[in-house]
Amino acid sequence: MRAMRIEGVPASAGYAEGPLFELDRPAGVYASKASSAEETLSLEAAIGKAVSRLVAMVGTADSDAAGILEFHIAMLEDDALSGPAFASIASGKTADAAWRQALDAEIAGYDASDQDYFRARAADLRDIRDQVLRALTEDGDSTAPAGAILCGEDIAPTRFLETDWSHGGGIALKAGSTASHVAMLARSRGVPMVVGLREPLTAGSGMALLDAEHGTIVLAPSLTEIGSFRQASSSFAARQGKAQTFLARPAATKRGTAVRVQVNIADPRDVDAIDIATCDGVGLMRTEFLFGKTLPDEETQYRAYRKVLEWAGEKPVTIRTVDAGGDKPVPGFTVEEGNPFLGLRGIRLSLARLDIFRVQIRALLRAAPHGNLKVMFPMIATSEEYERAAALFAEERAALAARGVAHKMPPLGIMVEVPSVAIAPEAFAGVAFFSIGSNDLTQYVMAAARDNAAVAHLNSVRHPAVLRLVGSVAAFGQENGIPVSLCGDAGGDPASIPSLLEAGLRDLSVAPAQLAMAKAAIADVPV
Structure with missing residues (x-):
């Protein structure tokens, strides 16, 4: 594959080098139950599991992240959100189909709005939908490898918060926003992030170079491009290190x-x-x-x-x-x-x-x-x-x-x-x-x-x-x-x-x- 450079918008400055990991993977296969009563119990348990995961994350989150997580918990505990899904189960649908149908209907209404506020609410609902679907299918094969560059249409706040960034990595999105919750979290934690990419990415591209200082990503880079990238990354790290010497001084x-x-x-x-x-x-x-x-x-x-x-x-x-x-x-x-x-x-x-x-x-x-x-x-x-x-x-x-x-x-x-x-x-x-x-x-x-x-x-x-x-x-x-x-x-x-x-x-x-x-x-x- 020839090297390919895609332009985007810097959302959190930094550099990341690693394999691409697709965020938009389908959920695992749900094993249907024998009766509507069991399907109801299955969905209740999945919602409870999702809430428990969020509560555990709140305990270690900073104030900005905790506010996002608490909002998701409140929505999951709202009967107005889950009620239509339980009604569908009573009509014969499986728990996963009922939950997806109920949430997709809500999401479609917000997505159709021409107002950014309502479209942002749709992103929260997608996150909540997928958390419960993962709990229903017990999908454990969704963890990105250390140092990977997460790519896709957008990324949910909870996905960002549960990712271990201590070994590097970054985020490259087709959509996204520099003012999103995740962008703010990325800046506060020093995670490189680029949004608004002009072309979609595919995980089959192998090694990728994410330059979130200037807003580009290079797929299948040449040795020359890798060398130039590492030089720019080292320069950025040196500037960050030098900046620390200014921290205790009055600014002038x-x-x-x-x-x-x-x-x-x-x-x-x-x-x-x-x-x-x-x-x-x-x-x-x-x-x-x-x-x-x-x-x-x-x-x-x-x-x-x-x-x-x-x-x-x-x-x-x-x-x-x-x-x-x-x-x-x-x-x-x-x-x-x-x-x-x-x-x-x-x-x-x-x-x-x-x-x-x-x-x-x-x-x-x-x-x-x-x-x-x-x-x-x-x-x-x-x-x-x-x-x-x-x-x-x-x-x-x-x-x-x-x-x-x-x-x-x-x-x-x-x-x-x-x-x-x-x-x-x-x-x-x-x-x-x-x-x-x-x-x-x-x-x-x-x-x-x-x-x-x-x-x-x-x-x-x-x-x-x-x-x-x-x-x-x-x-x-x-x-x-x-x-x-x-x-x-x-x-x-x-x-x-x-x-x-x-x-x-x-x-x-x-x-x-x-x-x-x-x-x-x-x-x-x-x-």
């Missing part, structure tokens, strides 16, 4: 310009693995992790916020009020919409559900005395939204004071992710700070969904239109004494950092795993 450009580098976290437990000396604080603490199966009470939220504030000491901790909606549904809080990214999400949803928002506000006010708290509102589009949210903080502060409860009013800022704010920042001259959410700002400016591989080439923070808005917000902040930071994925991308600094930013917030590489990239920028 080649000309000595200081740049603040903070971290993004999704769960209070995340800080247990971070040395506060390596960062300048928390630039984004997401609070959606608290809004899982049940809505959190005030005390639960207070304890979570206090933990992070006490860990950070005098360094700032910027907590974002709940950014539910869009691709982050919350049972009992969010609503299903035809176009959720442009619907009732972020601050819009909080202002529509004051009963829930006031609880979070009180918890934040009570936690503020325990550290250097800053609070920001997501998805702000108009100054009236900010003013309403700030007024609620003032009301709850007065109520706590009347009750003699310890509290403190933190600085209140906004996310700059809706183009209306980036285009006319003067309407928000009264806010305490701006934090640019590059993920949403880019997808709204470019009209290209961040989780759609088909338009991934359009979704770039380095597009002149996006950078012009970033630069104008940074300039407005500097002229008016309003601090400006950036907390999207671009802040930790070495390829984007030079453009962001040249646009005027001097404060970036990145995933903890990206701290060293971000600081190293900053040191190479001549500004």
Whole structure:
């Protein structure tokens, strides 16, 4: 076979060399039972086995992975999902056929949607379907060999989490997305991943070379190509090693310009693995992790916020009020919409559900005395939204004071992710700070969904239109004494950092795993 190079989109930088392993393998053969009652018991046992596997994985997962797994557990335990399958068994179908038919019907409905949110839900359902089918057939022949490059249409989060990546390996997908759950997990664990490949792969291709720094895979490579690949891989590893020497140092450009580098976290437990000396604080603490199966009470939220504030000491901790909606549904809080990214999400949803928002506000006010708290509102589009949210903080502060409860009013800022704010920042001259959410700002400016591989080439923070808005917000902040930071994925991308600094930013917030590489990239920028 002649060497073949296929282009794709880098989702998690790195290099992998090994055999291809097909993800889209058919499940094993199910042994039918003698009666409907036995088929029912068989499906119940398989669902239970799948849940047990997920529960075991939750115990060793980090916060991001645990949230995904808990969502799958909740769906498997939902009678509304399994009910149609049990009804089909009662009508004479075998357990595997009934389960596949019921789940495929659900998946087809979501797949047919033109909304990325619903198509993403279909991927979760496919994962759940296949977990139970594997349990039904007791299919044990689906483990990839050590160091293999997993290839296929897409990969389920659970498949990623149960794979042993300690011996290398990577992921190469025909579909997939740089903003998917698996892509985020891959970046946090250093697993090379390429999505949006222009041609399908087949496992019969033998040895493959995955360059997830530039987004290519080479099948049946020549000796010359193998040599060049290994040289590039060694260079990448050397750069990573060199980057570690920057981790404990304050970030500065080649000309000595200081740049603040903070971290993004999704769960209070995340800080247990971070040395506060390596960062300048928390630039984004997401609070959606608290809004899982049940809505959190005030005390639960207070304890979570206090933990992070006490860990950070005098360094700032910027907590974002709940950014539910869009691709982050919350049972009992969010609503299903035809176009959720442009619907009732972020601050819009909080202002529509004051009963829930006031609880979070009180918890934040009570936690503020325990550290250097800053609070920001997501998805702000108009100054009236900010003013309403700030007024609620003032009301709850007065109520706590009347009750003699310890509290403190933190600085209140906004996310700059809706183009209306980036285009006319003067309407928000009264806010305490701006934090640019590059993920949403880019997808709204470019009209290209961040989780759609088909338009991934359009979704770039380095597009002149996006950078012009970033630069104008940074300039407005500097002229008016309003601090400006950036907390999207671009802040930790070495390829984007030079453009962001040249646009005027001097404060970036990145995933903890990206701290060293971000600081190293900053040191190479001549500004």
